Amino acid sequence: KTTNVTIKRSIVSSPHGNIDIPNTTLPEFIFESFDKFPNEIAVECSQTGKKYTYDDIRIKSNNFNKNIRKKLKLNKGDVVGIILPNVPDYPICLLGSIQAGLTVTIINPFYTADEISYQLNNANVKAIITLGATYSKAKAAAQLSKRNIPILAVKLQQADELPRGSIDLNEFTENTAEVEDKYDLNVKDTVLLPFSSGTTGLPKAVELTNYNVISNICQLNCNTVNHVPTRTETHTNTVPAIVPWFHIYGVTVCLLKQIHNFSKIICVPKFTSNGFIELLKQHKPNILYLVPPLISFMSSNPLVKPELLDRLTVIISGAAPLGKQDEEQLITKIGRHVDIIQGYGLTETSPAAAMSTTQVIKKFGNTGSCGLVLPNTFIKIVSTENPLTELLGPNNKGEILIKGPQVMKGYLNRPKETNQIFLNGWLRSGDLGYVDNNNLLYVTDRLKELIKVKGYQVAPAELEEVLRMNKDVSDAAVIGVPDRTSGEVPVAFVVPKLNTNIDVKSLHYYMSKKVASYKQLKGGIIVVNSLPRTESGKILRKELKLQYEKTKTN
Numbered sequence: 259k260t261t262n263v264t265i266k267r268s269i270v271s272s273p274h275g276n277i278d279i280p281n282t283t284l285p286e287f288i289f290e291s292f293d294k295f296p297n298e299i300a301v302e303c304s305q306t307g308k309k310y311t312y313d314d315i316r317i318k319s320n321n322f323n324k325n326i327r328k329k330l331k332l333n334k335g336d337v338v339g340i341i342l343p344n345v346p347d348y349p350i351c352l353l354g355s356i357q358a359g360l361t362v363t364i365i366n367p368f369y370t371a372d373e374i375s376y377q378l379n380n381a382n383v384k385a386i387i388t389l390g391a392t393y394s395k396a397k398a399a400a401q402l403s404k405r406n407i408p409i410l411a412v413k414l415q416q417a418d419e420l421p422r423g424s425i426d427l428n429e430f431t432e433n434t435a436e437v438e439d440k441y442d443l444n445v446k447d448t449v450l451l452p453f454s455s456g457t458t459g460l461p462k463a464v465e466l467t468n469y470n471v472i473s474n475i476c477q478l479n480c481n482t483v484n485h486v487p488t489r490t491e492t493h494t495n496t497v498p499a500i501v502p503w504f505h506i507y508g509v510t511v512c513l514l515k516q517i518h519n520f521s522k523i524i525c526v527p528k529f530t531s532n533g534f535i536e537l538l539k540q541h542k543p544n545i546l547y548l549v550p551p552l553i554s555f556m557s558s559n560p561l562v563k564p565e566l567l568d569r570l571t572v573i574i575s576g577a578a579p580l581g582k583q584d585e586e587q588l589i590t591k592i593g594r595h596v597d598i599i600q601g602y603g604l605t606e607t608s609p610a611a612a613m614s615t616t617q618v619i620k621k622f623g624n625t626g627s628c629g630l631v632l633p634n635t636f637i638k639i640v641s642t643e644n645p646l647t648e649l650l651g652p653n654n655k656g657e658i659l660i661k662g663p664q665v666m667k668g669y670l671n672r673p674k675e676t677n678q679i680f681l682n683g684w685l686r687s688g689d690l691g692y693v694d695n696n697n698l699l700y701v702t703d704r705l706k707e708l709i710k711v712k713g714y715q716v717a718p719a720e721l722e723e724v725l726r727m728n729k730d731v732s733d734a735a736v737i738g739v740p741d742r743t744s745g746e747v748p749v750a751f752v753v754p755k756l757n758t759n760i761d762v763k764s765l766h767y768y769m770s771k772k773v774a775s776y777k778q779l780k781g782g783i784i785v786v787n788s789l790p791r792t793e794s795g796k797i798l799r800k801e802l803k804l805q806y807e808k809t810k811t812n
């Protein structure tokens with residue numbers, strides 16, 4: 259009996275109850291009412307001015323769907339790798355591929371060829387779409403993974419020349435093609451394969467279905483939650499897309515949800531402080547989706563003047579912790595009330611599981627919390643020692659477990675890892691947190707190995723593997739340490755091979771050739787004689803954190 263009471267208290271759901279999720283495919287869901295604003299701008303590039311209307315997106319996606327099936331002979335379930343920054347052609351390639359029954363893996367265009375090749379292999383990519391400027395890198399990555407696959411290239415501007423060997427994306431989007439129209443698509447088909455390291459190990463392909471992504475858009479749009487001006491009957495929301503669309507926060511929240519909601523998206527291919535200020539001046543956005551380092555940037559940069567933000571009503575932050583003080587600092591700078599709403603979730607939850615609301619802020623002020631559990635979602639907090647048996651009540655810290663229609667199908671071709679991340683059907687977030695008496699969720703720490711640099715995932719296991727491949731390194735361990743501008747940065751402990759010295763500068767140079775810039779060991783490289791490990795060989799990261807703190811104080 260007592261157990262039942264505890265369970266009831268410990269499972270937290272949305273105070274707004276459940277909502278209906280449409281039983282359809284993602285492109286149908288998105289295109290369903292594009293006719294409302296056919297000639298309004300859906301996406302405009304902040305750097306080149308290239309733009310597409312809602313009609314352009316619908317027509318070009320459909321053309322792409324037909325041409326990719328006809329010309330590349332891809333079959334249902336084959337995977338396309340989109341290696342693009344935020345450019346107007348992105349939604350066309352994404353939605354057109356899904357219409358064609360294909361699955362899309364979103365790949366960071368700032369990755370090295372090695373990193374891209376890992377993703378091409380693990381997602382079994384059959385075709386690539388990239389920019390002319392990144393064509394040779396994509397080709398090198400395809401060669402590294404021994405894939406002789408077609409590479410489509412996107413022109414940033416119509417006058418651009420494309421590299422020899424690439425296929426012009428326009429050949430797939432300008433005209434339709436004769437192919438069979440009907441395709442057997444299922445709501446439970448996997449449509450997206452973003453990568454995440456989960457609670458441990460190397461990055462893995464996360465299988466998200468039509469239903470997962472549609473659920474999350476509906477949960478975020480739920481009228482009673484109403485955390486952001488949601489789907490409007492007008493076309494008045496101007497929303498910059500700064501968060502990259504190759505990350506789950508970017509693709510679901512800042513791209514798909516926005517076009518579904520008839521926003522005017524101003525896409526930012528690469529963030530620069532001057533470009534951002536210019537964007538504020540020119541486009542006067544009313545909603546900003548950011549990550550905590552960008553909130554600090556806005557608070558501290560004198561060029562971000564309050565008058566540039568006079569249309570702004572709400573800022574959303576996600577992907578890394580944002581404290582109450584960070585929220586208050588920015589509001590003070592702006593000089594009037596703006597809702598700063600924090601969302602929480604993971605790639606594995608499409609991504610949002612909890613989010614604050616305007617009503618929560620009205621009632622409780624700035625809290626630094628991640629707000630309320632979303633509709634149709636359940637969260638429970640369990641003891642880290644006995645996660646199966648010990649459910650914790652309000653204000654007790656433990657691991658956050660999540661259940662809901664936005665939770666992934668699993669990791670592609672990784673049954674063991676999929677099994678490990680689910681506990682009796684609940685997704686283990688690997689995050690530590692608690693729910694207070696008002697049902698607000700607070701994320702306090704990360705139990706999992708993952709490091710978050712500017713909101714991006716950095717998997718220690720990946721960096722350790724790259725370090726161990728260096729000729730001078732026999733063993734390596736990577737941890738995350740706090741950093742003022744990036745939130746966290748990685749630090750490596752490296753053990754030299756017998757009778758070898760490690761030259762730290764050369765090792766940094768080696769890493770710069772192997773992994774993207776945000777994964778660089780900006781916290782430093784520390785040469786040690788051995789690494790603390792458990793008897794079974796697991797790295798004792800907590801000990802390394804203590805060791806790091808000692809080296810800092812000495």
Ligand code: 4UV
Pocket residue numbers: 454506507511574575576577578579580600601602603604605606609610611612613628687688689701704710713714715
């Ligand atoms: O897998 P991932 O890279 O996914 C994300 C998701 C970002 C979101 C989520 C919900 C939203 O509404 C939204 O707007 C953006 O980043 O990393 C997942 C891990 O990031 C940390 C936490 O450790 C997750 O397991 N994380 C994500 N959001 C928060 C956070 C947060 N608000 N506070 C603290 N940590």
